[in-house]
Amino acid sequence: MTTRITPLNLSDVALVDARDLGMVMQYMVRSGRGLAMLRGVTEAELRQIESALWDELSDNPAQRVAIMVRFRCMIGVFRARRLSDLLLNTCYRLIAPSVQVAARMRLNASLGFNPVKFERALVAELARIDAEPAMAA
Secondary structure (H helix, E strand, O other), X not given: OOOOOOOOOOOOOOOOOHHHHHHHHHHHHHOOOOOHHHHOOOHHHHHHHHHHHOOOOOOOHHHHHHHHHHHHHHHHXXXXXXXXXXXXXXXXXXHHHHHHHHHHOXXXXXXXXXXXXXXXXXXXXXXXXXXXXXXXX
C-alpha cells in the first residue's frame, strides 16, 4: 500500500482548522512563550513545537505542514508596527482572534500575510467578538 502525500502549494497555502492552529499557540503560552507574537520564534522553537504537537495535529501530513506554515507567518506578521502596537494595546485578548484570522486568510508562504489586510481582518474579528455578548443579552 502506497501512501499518497498531497504536495503543499506555497503560493496559496491551504486553509486550516483554527482549533489546530490554536493548539500550537496554546502550546506556546503553556510553555512560557506567549510573547512569541512580539519577539518571534526561533527555528529550534519551531522544531520543539512540531515534535510536541505533530501527532495531535491533523492526520494529513500536508495539513500539518500548512498549520506550521500559517503559524510561522502569523508570528511574522506581528513584526509590522501596526500589528505589534495593536498587540501591545490589547495584550492576550488578541491571540484567539489572530488565530482565527490566520487560519482562514489567504496566504502566500513566500510573502507572508499582508499586514494591512491582517490588521483589518483582526479588528473586524475583535469587533465581532465584542458584539457577541451584547447580542446574547
